Amino acid sequence: MITTPIAFVGAGPGAPDLLTIRAAEHLKKADVLIWTDSLVNPQITDLAKKSCEKIRTSSLTLENILNLLIKKAQEGKKVVRLHDGDPCLYGAISEQISGLIHAKIDFEVIPGISAYQATAANLKRELTIPGIVQTIILSRASGRTGVPKKECLERLASHRASLCLYLSARHVEEAQSVLLEHYPEETPVAISYRVSWPDQWIALVPLREMAKTSIQKKLIRTTLYLISPALEETTMRSKLYSPEHDHLFRQKQ
Structure with a gap:
């Protein structure tokens, strides 16, 4: 056959x-x-x-x-x-x-483009800023199906990386409480609902307002939370295009 x-x-x-x-x-x-x-x-x-x-x-x-x-x-x-x-x-x-x-x-x-990529693009932000954050973590809050203990939100948040939480809107209050133990309360959080759909809604709020904003908007599904210090405006730059940095294709200037 x-x-x-x-x-x-x-x-x-x-x-x-x-x-x-x-x-x-x-x-x-x-x-x-x-x-x-x-x-x-x-x-x-x-x-x-x-x-x-x-x-x-x-x-x-x-x-x-x-x-x-x-x-x-x-x-x-x-x-x-x-x-x-x-x-x-x-x-x-x-x-x-x-x-x-x-x-x-x-x-x-x-493969397909994921919501975290579309959200960062919509906000015109890079999620890996030299000297600030170089790691992106994709995970979710523990819900009905749970997560392995070694991958609990407490452990992931301790890295202070660019943290993307899927499938977590129903547990946003618990998630915010855990995140505040590791990230400063002013850390920017992108709340992204149905990104790239005609009715998309994206807001950039401080971490301390993550749960309140979600509840006010009655978000329970198709929502991504992107928690990252990289969402702040910065003048940091990589060495890749620096005149002082040489590599295979360019000598120091």
């Missing part, structure tokens, strides 16, 4: 023009589109051809989705499994991949 490889495609943060070219090409060629309708902008699915069968997954279980992926691929269909953001980040593709490997069905993964 010959099957066409299934493509796990990252839809990016929401705006159709933030798709990668490779992602868009897969969407245009899809015979079957199995998509995360609760999180993906419906406009992105419009890229698929009219004859494409579109299946929403918000009401399906893993078993339902896996059976669909296998069945459609065995029928010789070009199947795209469309995830929000980047499928490798909180995309729950691991268990789907395991099922496909067991069924001996080939697949590929197409």
Whole structure:
């Protein structure tokens, strides 16, 4: 039996023009589109051809989705499994991949732009400023599914890195309390709701107002918190373009 490889495609943060070219090409060629309708902008699915069968997954279980992926691929269909953001980040593709490997069905993964990247771009900020912060941590607050003890927010916050918290709006008060034990209360926090969607809302507030602002806006999902000293305006510069710094392509001036 010959099957066409299934493509796990990252839809990016929401705006159709933030798709990668490779992602868009897969969407245009899809015979079957199995998509995360609760999180993906419906406009992105419009890229698929009219004859494409579109299946929403918000009401399906893993078993339902896996059976669909296998069945459609065995029928010789070009199947795209469309995830929000980047499928490798909180995309729950691991268990789907395991099922496909067991069924001996080939697949590929197409990355997508994540919400933290779109948020930083929207704010026109770099998250790795020399002498201030050189590390980005992507994580979430411990909720219903928990996090490993070694990755608890207390430990992550102690680094004072650029910390990006996904899936944490329902636990924002607890998260703020922990963060204030490690970051100064004036540390800038970008609160990003549905970034790049038509109704996006982004605010830059001090850490001490992170929870209050979230509660006032009634944010409970599709929200990213970006906590970072890099969000402050600075005159710090890297050595990369410094006249005193030489490297393979340039001598000291």
